[in-house]
Amino acid sequence: MSDRKLTIDGVEISDASHCYVIAEIGHNHMGSVETCKELFQAAKYCGVQAVKLQKRDNRSLYTADFYNRPYEGPESYGPTYGSHREALEFGRDEYLELQAFARELGLAFFATAFDFASADFLAELDVPAFKMASGDISNTPLLRYVAELGRPMIVSTGGAVLDDVRRAYDTVAEVNSQVAILQCTAGYPADWDQLDLKVIETYRECFAGATVGFSSHDNGISMPLVAYVLGARIVEKHFTLNRAWKGTDHKFSLEPQGMRKLVRDLERAYVALGDGTKTMYASEAEPIRKMGKMIVAAADLPAGHVVTRDDLALRSPADGLPPYELDRLVGQTLRHPVTKDMPLRFEDLEERLLPAGERVASAVGDDA
Numbered sequence: 520m521s522d523r524k525l526t527i528d529g530v531e532i533s534d535a536s537h538c539y540v541i542a543e544i545g546h547n548h549m550g551s552v553e554t555c556k557e558l559f560q561a562a563k564y565c566g567v568q569a570v571k572l573q574k575r576d577n578r579s580l581y582t583a584d585f586y587n588r589p590y591e592g593p594e595s596y597g598p599t600y601g602s603h604r605e606a607l608e609f610g611r612d613e614y615l616e617l618q619a620f621a622r623e624l625g626l627a628f629f630a631t632a633f634d635f636a637s638a639d640f641l642a643e644l645d646v647p648a649f650k651m652a653s654g655d656i657s658n659t660p661l662l663r664y665v666a667e668l669g670r671p672m673i674v675s676t677g678g679a680v681l682d683d684v685r686r687a688y689d690t691v692a693e694v695n696s697q698v699a700i701l702q703c704t705a706g707y708p709a710d711w712d713q714l715d716l717k718v719i720e721t722y723r724e725c726f727a728g729a730t731v732g733f734s735s736h737d738n739g740i741s742m743p744l745v746a747y748v749l750g751a752r753i754v755e756k757h758f759t760l761n762r763a764w765k766g767t768d769h770k771f772s773l774e775p776q777g778m779r780k781l782v783r784d785l786e787r788a789y790v791a792l793g794d795g796t797k798t799m800y801a802s803e804a805e806p807i808r809k810m811g812k813m814i815v816a817a818a819d820l821p822a823g824h825v826v827t828r829d830d831l832a833l834r835s836p837a838d839g840l841p842p843y844e845l846d847r848l849v850g851q852t853l854r855h856p857v858t859k860d861m862p863l864r865f866e867d868l869e870e871r872l873l874p875a876g877e878r879v880a881s882a883v884g885d886d887a
Contacts (some may be wrong), residue, residue, distance in 0.1 A: 525699050525730040525753075527671050528647035529625040530568055531728055532699075538747050538785040539732075541650075541673075542758040542778065545768055546607040546774070548572075550596065551561075555609075556620055559628075561775045562758055566782035569627035571650055572617075576636035577604045582819030585881040594767050607791045614644055638665050646670065650755075653677030653705045653734075659690045661690065667697035674698065675734045680723070688726055699753055700726055702746070703734035709769035714742055719749040740781040747788050756781065771799055814845055824853045831863070838862060847872060881884030 527531045532539045542562035548555035555572075562570050576587065578601075584602035596606035609617070614630075621628035629646040633654075638661070641649065648671040650769040654711040655661055656679045665672060672691055676684045680773040684700065691698045701717045704710075714737060722731045732753025733746035757772035771779065817832040824830070826848050833842050839862030840848075852869040 523730050525697055526672055527569065527629075530627070532752050534750070534752065535750060537752045537789045538743075538751070539569070540782055540785065540810055541569045541571050541753065542567045543571050543734075543755050543772075544574045544758055545571075547757070547759045547764070547766060547768055547772060548607075549766060550607045550609075551608070552613050555617055556758060558758060559617070559621055559624055559626060559679045561760060562778065563624045563626055564776040565775055565880060566760075566786070567778065569625070569629065569648075570758075571619055571628075572609070572614075572630040572833065573652075574630040574641055575604060575608060576638040576640070577601055577608060579636055591592045594765060596765075596884040601801050607725060611644075612642070614640075616755070618644060618646075619796075629645045632661075632665055635661060635664055639666065642668050642670075646696040648673060650676065653679070653703050656687050658684050659686065660881065662687055662690045663694065666691040666693075666698075669695065672699070673701060673732070673755075675701045675703040675755075677703035677734070678734075681721070684722070685725070688729060692728060696728060698728075699730040699732055701732040701734040701753060701755060702751070705800065706738060707736055707767065708738045709736040711737065711742075716742065716745055716749055719746055719751050723750045736771060740773065740777050740784065743781060744784050744788055747785055754781075754785065762834075806837065808836050810837060812842050813837050813839030814842060814848065814863045815839065816859055816863060818859050820857050822853055822855045826868075834860065840864065844875060847875070 523534060530539065544555065544558050548558060559570050565687060579600065588600050589598065590600040591598055593662060595603050597603040597738055618628050627647055629648045629650060630641055631650040631652050632641055633652060649665050651662060651665065651672060651674045654674040656676055666844050672695060673688055674691065688700060690696065700722050704713045706713060707743040719731055731751055732744055732756040732786060733751040735743050741757065744800060746754060756769055756778065759769045759772035759774060759779055762769050762772060762774060788858045812835055815832050820830055828849050831848060848863060854867055854869050857867060
């Protein structure tokens, strides 16, 4: 068992743990604290462990030209890109209110830090973890800055190749061992043939000290389940109350029904995988008895008869000697008559035989 381990707000995430599910709300609250609270409540109902927002210091994050560029259209919340982003941004008071609300619900609450000022903002709130967006996989100054804040970090890796991920991981791990690497494809939504879920196995091999996860931008609930089986122990999924709402992220987000099913299936997978030990269960006994076979007489046979293969048949139910004992009966002499379909026993033979397992144990004991 690997010793990779990450602890967020008291919850331990490891190879042996349940999947840690993050409801990525981002800006699907559409700038409304009340809508955001409704999303938190719905996420709690779905069974997730954490809710996450995105924090940007818009004025310092974007160039003046990019901030002031026209941004008009059906998904826009302002005439320029800057005004659009500001309309969706929460400040300190809103974050404190939402932080307290999440605490009441028993949810971990943190956010993606898109810049240095946002990292400081979140650190002052004492968030239990930081998320780093795929767009910052090459931003080693920001990655190092956040790593030095000493909280668990979850790093998405969309739009990167393995060398980019190695550089990012090494930057963080040098100062902070509490790091998770998420396979991610930065398509919104991502096409099925671009999810590359086997990268999860690659990450587990390359980054032995990292918890590995999956940031799921696909339309559906089945791929996170595949990711969990491949070794992902964190799943991040965008979340909304209505996929038809205004905004670019709603259309590929899960609504509560989908998120609840996703969490349910991941919990079932944890139980269903077991520990690798092949086990016989009491619930199997009667079905196997009905479907299994035993060795019976194929016809009426007299005492003193030397048993041939043609004298034996394999028939259900499995209430007698198992078929693997058949060859040991051939050539033996019957002590008394048997009738057709009668189960054969070792006691019916002139040479008293023991079941194969007991015979081996006896031989080993004799040699000892």
